[in-house]
Amino acid sequence: MAFKPALVIVDLQEDFCPPNGSLAVEGGRDIVPTINELLSLPFPIKVATKDFHPQDHISFASNHPPPNNKPFESTTVITNPLNPEEKEETRLWPDHCVQGTKGSELLPELDVSKVHQIVEKGQDKRVEMYSAFMDPFPTCVSRSGLSKILKDAGVTDVFVVGLAADYCVKFTALDAKKEGFTTWVIAEATKAVDPSSLSDIYEEYATKGIAVIGKDDRTIRKVKEYS
Template sequence: MSFRPALIVVDFQEDFCSGSLAVPEGRTIAPIVNLLLNLPFSLKIATKDFHPQDHISFATNHPVPNNVPFTSFETIKNPNNPNETFVTRLWPVHCVQGTPGVELIPEFDLKNVDKIIEKGMDSRVEMYSAFEAPFRDPIVKEASSGLGQLLRESGITDCFVVGLAMDYCVKSTAIDAQNEGFRTYVVREGTKAVDPGPEGWGKTEKELKEAGVQLVNVDGAEIDKVKALAQM
């Protein structure tokens, strides 16, 4: 079997590091992310939440009293099939197009990134995954990022996922990558969770394993296999 690995760095943006939706210790993963970016991955991708001001995930776009960031939830309907629904937590306004919070952090070594994928631009749907909105009956094509097609056109076989946050966008991106047919790994040291406890990080580890996603370490055999590509 061929081995053409891709690195996907999820949403390493100002609002998730120091802004309105800061992930605890999120900024501290920069050295690991940059270390991985220097390895001979066949394709290196960065993703960005790129929301319009009226995005459905923002608590301010919902009526009181059920519009409290972090604690309120909303049931979202598939725009193309109202019988398919998704329950999502509501968030503070974050990663709005044209604002400083949408920018990738300056510590992130962008010179080694081949492609930036923007997601979450359809105001009607939540989009944790860098591939698709969380609807499958049918897929909301208007929200699709094109990431799956890009990976296939590049001949990618394996996806290594890092970034923010482990229990939301990293998890959803990794599970979608696995479901798209790529062998998928999350590098533990390259991500942080909104909730680092058992209900966040702990639960996410179980969900990833159930989906077939492997959790690996930066000094593990899987990363060594990427390093070995430099000798070929």
């Protein structure tokens, strides 16, 4: 297949950014100029994703009884509602990106006029969903439709940016590869909750065939020449 790149901007939302985000990533807003630069390039497909949770989402600490309901500290085990043999331990978070709230909105600095499609994820209250593609269970409960959008458009290569590098960006990149796309993560267009985790994540990428690149990488130059 001929090279056809897509830019996937993960969860660049108010609740993931200072100064008021309930789950703010330090420096989260600082990557917007770089992402706007990338949006100005001739990617034929540009998608922005949004965490878009119902108020009773299972990942919210507020929806669990004490003492196991401390945001950032407590965890819970989620049982797949479609296959009870599948279980997933997940961290509990403050309420964030609740549908219809200011915190769920994309950053106003992001040049959304250049985004072709917005994909909402995390809408099924029963499962966690870091990836912009699907939940983590082998027997999938919730898909966002992102894979179909990209495949229907004939996309070959997915370039992943956004927040956070060690959660939603990571799992989006891993699933992009799993879905059959050549996958690139543009390092300076992401920020991590825990920057010290990045070396391990990059090692995992290397084992899966995912490349971490800079915004001036030769592959980005190839995007600039796309027509």
